[in-house]
């Protein structure tokens with residue numbers, strides 16, 4: 001009995017092991033990560049705080065105070081970055097009138113500041129990644145548009161992440177288009193992001209992923225835990241516009257943990273380990289925290305893969321609070337509670353993920369797992385309509401209870417070539433009944449796409 005058990009264990013660890021995830025680093029991605037500047041992030045947060053309030057309903061005409069002055073400054077900064085990079089960013093206001101609603105007493109103009117770095121691929125082949133932070137702020141009373149609302153962490157920190165990414169990444173060329181966005185109206189109900197996402201959807205924009213950075217600068221948790229080495233990525237497990245048929249398939253295949261948003265989170269977890277040392281991205285299997293929301297949600301609701309970055313341990317005394325001292329406790333979202341080294345690491349995670357995604361081939365399409373007969377092998381089929389042929393593909397494998405892909409097998413394009421421009425590969429001896437499978441496309445540069453989960457096919 002003992003002998004048999006040993007043999008089984010040995011087989012398992014030979015087929016599924018952590019050591020088999022490739023650790024190849026791409027020099028351009030590495031360079032981008034290294035160029036992230038702590039000083040620039042600090043400068044941006046301090047400058048945003050100096051507008052006194054950035055409440056969505058605050059003054060828009062004053063030269064130094066209110067949301068109008070803040071957005072003019074953000075736009076000028078984006079324009080400066082663009083100039084320094086040879087004019088490669090398209091900087092513009094995305095403006096619209098928000099109708100009256102619970103947190104907007106009368107129709108109000110909302111303005112998002114958007115800097116787009118066009119990718120090399122356009123038309124049908126254009127892929128877009130969106131990265132956002134919200135530049136509006138608030139105090140205890142959500143309708144108070146005049147009190148000091150520094151919003152250093154919520155969300156000058158996320159805005160600084162986005163701006164620093166735009167500064168650094170605009171000096172490089174990517175296959176995919178990257179949209180850097182500082183949005184307004186988040187605190188009033190995700191208004192700015194929702195309108196931008198809706199307009200993008202109407203225009204048929206091919207958004208492959210969206211990341212919101214919101215509350216990404218504090219390391220002193222209200223729970224007394226101090227942790228500057230971890231951040232959270234929130235991702236939904238099932239898209240809210242899943243059809244009944246898709247839902248039945250999710251139940252049948254056990255793919256409730258393999259939504260496109262979760263694959264994006266998993267990708268970020270994997271890539272950041274490769275480029276950002278002594279820093280961990282912790283996956284949370286939830287769309288957002290309880291009682292809270294963020295700018296990724298309107299994107300999720302339209303069916304786009306979208307996730308949220310937030311610090312590991314929040315401090316609620318320093319969010320959405322009037323700046324005051326009560327019984328010796330300082331309340332308010334002040335810049336002294338932002339750790340700029342930590343925010344820079346969050347920025348590096350964004351940079352590594354975005355650069356890898358935007359330089360990698362697009363993911364495979366029409367991915368299927370053959371269920372036409374009972375067998376102990378697993379056959380996968382897929383197509384790829386990217387830019388020319390990729391170098392190959394990774395077949396990703398993990399136990400059904402494992403959070404991350406545990407093994408990746410490289411299969412060259414030639415090895416996987418099947419009939420009629422379809423690719424096909426059979427993984428011998430690993431049963432689809434016991435593992436989850438996925439497929440990534442791999443470029444000549446070694447960078448890979450997000451994972452696609454195959455649907456059952458006959």
Ligand SMILES: [Zn+2]
Pocket residue numbers: 134154155186214215
């Ligand atoms: Zn926020």
